[in-house]
């Protein structure tokens with residue numbers, strides 16, 4: 128290493144052009160080896176505002192707004208729908224306000240008002256019905272329609288209907304399908320009569336004395352070969368959707384059948400192979416997939432296949448049976464319709480791979496829990512529960528039941544109006560817990576039953592029927608006759624004490640048998656089984672005993688109340704092991720009417 132010859136020489140004071148050659152100020156080493164502070168001028172005096180800001184106490188300083196959905200972002204459960212898309216859908220559907228706006232057959236329109244929604248006044252289509260019915264009817268430009276057809280050019284439309292819980296998705300797919308079936312029936316009848324006329328002419332040309340043989344007593348051509356199939360995950364949902372289809376069939380005149388494990392093999396066979404034929408079949412995928420193995424013809428004529436509750440039917444446990452049915456029906460299929468209240472990310476990526484051309488028909492409020500559903504929080508670690516969640520649950524139910532009884536004293540069992548009975552759903556995460564909680568509540572004098580996969584099919588149906596009773600009053604009327612107004616919805620807070628409580632618990636955790644009975648109140652303690660699709664119109668209160676694992680479960684469970692414009696209350700019980708941050712964000716999202724993520 129050689130040293131510079133300038134080492135030890137004093138610095139030159141000016142460069143050849145006469146500029147001073149001192150220390151460079153814009154290099155990383157500019158501040159090194161200084162003997163003076165190098166302040167060129169006196170510091171600038173602070174303005175009055177700057178002084179005020181600096182002397183303000185920390186608590187008074189504006190906080191940087193907390194990032195919304197920080198905890199929910201960790202879960203990443205739901206696929207996002209951009210807000211721009213939501214706004215444009217909202218604008219699009221604003222023009223439609225009547226079922227008459229859709230090019231439906233007169234009989235189809237009559238079947239809505241006179242069948243499926245009989246008893247309701249001023250029937251207007253819901254957002255998902257406004258979005259989906261025209262598209263499924265094929266009532267749009269050819270260019271848009273071509274987009275919905277599959278890539279291989281096959282004439283099969285693929286659609287995903289996604290909308291909030293309790294927003295009328297069932298009719299959104301049933302109405303256009305039944306309309307198409309009726310039109311196809313008319314077309315086929317015309318074709319058949321033309322064919323017969325041609326045959327007759329031919330016979331007459333060949334032999335004028337030909338005698339037509341008497342008609343053979345053949346079964347109907349649609350026997351065991353339905354035109355439309357609706358798949359649902361449970362027997363209860365098969366019964367629920369089956370009854371809507373039946374109600375429509377009274378006016379529209381078609382044949383339908385529902386089959387599930389709740390029926391005996393003989394009943395299933397008789398329904399499926401009825402000599403009078405079948406147009407619409409409602410089934411669970413496991414049962415239909417196994418029938419199709421022994422009798423593949425069952426799926427040979429299907430033009431419309433609906434996979435309702437698609438977020439469940441395309442998950443690991445159902446996917447093999449569902450896919451088998453999709454594969455076997457594909458050759459004759461005109462429309463494949465998936466329907467769901469949520470688009471979980473797993474479903475989103477599955478659809479992108481398996482059905483990349485699927486058209487998504489979503490509503491502006493998808494993934495938002497309506498603001499008319501209010502969420503209260505009970506901190507079970509605080510007084511008077513001190514960590515006893517079961518006690519907190521029982522006490523909350525007693526408070527709700529007592530408050531309702533003050534308004535409607537006569538019980539259903541005593542011949543009172545069943546609509547005045549308070550029906551509550553309690554959701555737990557594990558099936559063992561449902562039994563445990565139901566027994567505890569019963570010991571506390573509450574009419575509670577458990578519902579889980581171990582409950583026999585028949586009992587599941589009977590139990591759920593008590594919570595799905597239809598009311599004929601329109602939502603607006605129901606909302607106004609509710610015992611509560613938005614002001615008496617349970618206030619939520621870290622230690623929300625339900626109304627009617629004086630501060631101490633009216634129940635003791637060690638009470639072995641009920642000393643008192645909470646009249647006029649029915650409680651169902653359920654696992655996720657009771658949270659999917661069940662039309663629990665009669666339920667105004669949902670208690671989340673466990674904090675749901677994901678936002679998907681939050682949406683489904685809270686979606687059992689506040690259906691079709693009604694008000695509802697959710698109460699979540701949080702303990703020290705529960706994700707309070709997740710609950711807080713869900714509450715904030717609900718308050719702002721935002722879509723959860």
Ligand SMILES: Nc1ncnc2c1ncn2[C@@H]1O[C@H](COP(=O)(O)OP(=O)(O)OP(=O)(O)O)[C@@H](O)[C@H]1O
Nearest residue numbers: 251252253292293294295296297298468660662691
């Ligand atoms: N246009 C309408 N006007 C009034 N009520 C309607 C209308 N369409 C459907 N309903 C009623 O709304 C209720 C909820 O409908 P449905 O069960 O189809 O909801 P959903 O969107 O499938 O809910 P989920 O996601 O929970 O399965 C039903 O009782 C149904 O009769």
